[in-house]
Amino acid sequence: MNAEKANISFKPGIYLHIPFCEHKCGYCDFYSITNRQQQPEFVRALLIETEKTLQVFSIDQTFDTIYFGGGTPSLLEIEQLETILEFLRQHFNLAQDCEITLEMNPGATEREKLPLFKELGINRLSIGIQSFNDQELRFLERIHSTRQAIEAFEAARKAGFDNIGLDLIYALPNQTLTTWKHSLQKAVALNPEHISAYNLSYEPNTPFFRRLQKRQIMPAAEENELEFFNFTHQFLTENGYLHYEVSNFTRDEAFVSRHNYKYWLHVPYLGFGPSAHSYWNGQRWGNKPSLSHYLQQLNNGQLPQDFSETLDEQTKEFEHIFLRLRTYEGLDLAAFENTFGRSFLQSYRKIVNELIDSGLAQLTGKRFCLTQQGMALCDEILQRFV
Ligand code: SF4
Numbered sequence: 001m002n003a004e005k006a007n008i009s010f011k012p013g014i015y016l017h018i019p020f021c022e023h024k025c026g027y028c029d030f031y032s033i034t035n036r037q038q039q040p041e042f043v044r045a046l047l048i049e050t051e052k053t054l055q056v057f058s059i060d061q062t063f064d065t066i067y068f069g070g071g072t073p074s075l076l077e078i079e080q081l082e083t084i085l086e087f088l089r090q091h092f093n094l095a096q097d098c099e100i101t102l103e104m105n106p107g108a109t110e111r112e113k114l115p116l117f118k119e120l121g122i123n124r125l126s127i128g129i130q131s132f133n134d135q136e137l138r139f140l141e142r143i144h145s146t147r148q149a150i151e152a153f154e155a156a157r158k159a160g161f162d163n164i165g166l167d168l169i170y171a172l173p174n175q176t177l178t179t180w181k182h183s184l185q186k187a188v189a190l191n192p193e194h195i196s197a198y199n200l201s202y203e204p205n206t207p208f209f210r211r212l213q214k215r216q217i218m219p220a221a222e223e224n225e226l227e228f229f230n231f232t233h234q235f236l237t238e239n240g241y242l243h244y245e246v247s248n249f250t251r252d253e254a255f256v257s258r259h260n261y262k263y264w265l266h267v268p269y270l271g272f273g274p275s276a277h278s279y280w281n282g283q284r285w286g287n288k289p290s291l292s293h294y295l296q297q298l299n300n301g302q303l304p305q306d307f308s309e310t311l312d313e314q315t316k317e318f319e320h321i322f323l324r325l326r327t328y329e330g331l332d333l334a335a336f337e338n339t340f341g342r343s344f345l346q347s348y349r350k351i352v353n354e355l356i357d358s359g360l361a362q363l364t365g366k367r368f369c370l371t372q373q374g375m376a377l378c379d380e381i382l383q384r385f386v
Pocket of ligand 1: 072
């Protein structure tokens with residue numbers, strides 16, 4: 001990837017966690033609630049949290065991404081989104097070309113809202129489609145149908161969005177490569193700028209995890225997950241998409257998710273809202289995943305933090321390796337040496353040689369990166385650097 005041309009930046013970003021959903025999907029472990037009565041109170045608290053954070057840190061950097069995640073941010077009223085964006089524009093230096101992403105759920109977004117999102121300056125949509133198979137959507141407990149997903153995408157295009165990402169999930173129980181291929185074909189036919197494809201995971205504290213423990217769900221076998229991963233890579237790259245991170249594909253380098261790329265490059269970001277995390281000046285903190293705690297703390301003049309830690313050098317180094325190797329760009333050897341004062345290849349000679357010998361990694365120019373085969377086993381491989 002050409003870093004100059006790619007939509008990658010080292011300026012900090014802003015993440016906003018909007019903790020409301022119309023329905024709670026059984027596999028999801030993101031913090032959200034379905035009672036939306038406190039939505040107005042939440043928006044007020046979000047502004048207070050932001051203001052308080054700015055008082056604690058003197059911040060004069062220019063930010064170039066705002067990411068509305070959740071939850072289902074498209075459930076916010078237009079006036080609420082407008083209030084938040086206006087506040088951010090007043091309190092932060094925002095780059096002229098600031099990427100402003102809104103996650104949206106096809107089953108919980110009125111069509112009329114789309115042109116208004118655009119008018120507010122939102123310039124990127126991330127649509128949680130997950131599958132183009134109605135049976136699979138029902139299994140995932142999504143509230144939309146395939147038809148609604150396609151209509152939502154088309155309405156977004158019509159509203160003028162020229163940077164749209166789709167999220168898909170694979171390796172569902174009983175899913176076959178044929179049904180998955182059908183979803184990928186439908187996705188590609190819409191010609192989105194970006195596709196994220198994740199394998200279904202069973203996170204503790206989710207209904208799916210409990211069903212798995214009771215053997216009510218049989219997960220896809222590990223070798224099937226691998227097959228799905230490789231198939232996805234092959235299908236999307238053959239259809240002109242660049243596989244730039246384990247789960248992310250783009251039609252062009254200019255449409256790399258600038259905000260998400262910050263996480264892989266350890267670029268500082270500030271997160272606001274219940275369960276949001278921040279990384280700033282080598283410090284990481286996170287808010288408690290609870291709206292009532294969030295509102296209570298802020299009403300009492302306190303920040304709603306759950307934990308705060310200063311990353312030691314060893315953690316920073318491991319995270320640097322862990323995050324960089326998730327990208328197809330891989331790890332820049334000179335940058336590693338500049339940051340940590342030692343050579344990556346010498347420090348990890350044994351693992352590096354083993355990975356190269358087994359075809360799981362390679363040295364390309366001044367970078368060390370995983371091969372396609374290595375990417376498929378990414379999580380396993382990265383544990384070896386701990
Ligand atoms: S809509 Fe998204 S955030 Fe909400 S419960 Fe479903 S998967 Fe989770």
